[in-house]
Amino acid sequence: MNMxxxxxxFTEEATADIAExxxxxxxxxxxxxxxxxxxxxxxxxxxxxxxxxxERCQFFNPLTKGMRxxxxxxxxxxxxxxxxxxxxxxxxxxxxxxRDHVAIFNEE
Numbered sequence: 001m002n003m004x005x006x007x008x009x010f011t012e013e014a015t016a017d018i019a020e021x022x023x024x025x026x027x028x029x030x031x032x033x034x035x036x037x038x039x040x041x042x043x044x045x046x047x048x049x050x051x052x053x054x055e056r057c058q059f060f061n062p063l064t065k066g067m068r069x070x071x072x073x074x075x076x077x078x079x080x081x082x083x084x085x086x087x088x089x090x091x092x093x094x095x096x097x098x099r100d101h102v103a104i105f106n107e108e
Contacts, residue, residue, distance in 0.1 A: 006048045006089040014081075017094040021078065039073045043080055044091060046073075051084045059105040067092060067105075081105075 010018075018040055025033040047053060047070060054068030066085065072078040072094065079101065081093045095101050 006051065006084065007087060008044065008048065008091070009088050010091045011093070014091040014093050021094065021096075036072075036075055039075050040080070040094070042073050043070065044089070047080070047082060048089050051082075051089060054080075054082065057081065057105070059102065061106050064092075064105050069101075071097075 018037075022033050022036055025036050051068075054070035057064060057067040057069055059067070066083040067081055068083060069079050069081050072080055077097050079095055079097050080091065081095065081101070082089060082091050084090070093101075093104070095104065
């Protein structure tokens with residue numbers, strides 16, 4: 001069993017998603033904003049140690065091959081889309097669950 005820690009890579013889209021969601025929360029309550037960033041960190045650390053936790057995603061777009069999805073801890077309305085490739089946990093997007101993520105990933 002290989003226990004080598006995974007490197008982390010956040011796409012530009014994921015970084016923008018996280019910043020946008022954080023800004024949304026900051027406009028309403030700075031404590032919620034802080035909790036959101038902590039929850040993202042906890043979620044990413046969990047997935048880095050157990051990357052197969054997430055459910056596999058099936059989209060038409062071949063660029064999404066190997067992608068999985070997992071809920072952000074304590075913010076279950078937000079979904080973190082990721083994949084593991086070449087020893088790296090790639091954080092692809094963070095999207096509200098009410099959005100049409102099928103359309104989003106089939107357009108990219």
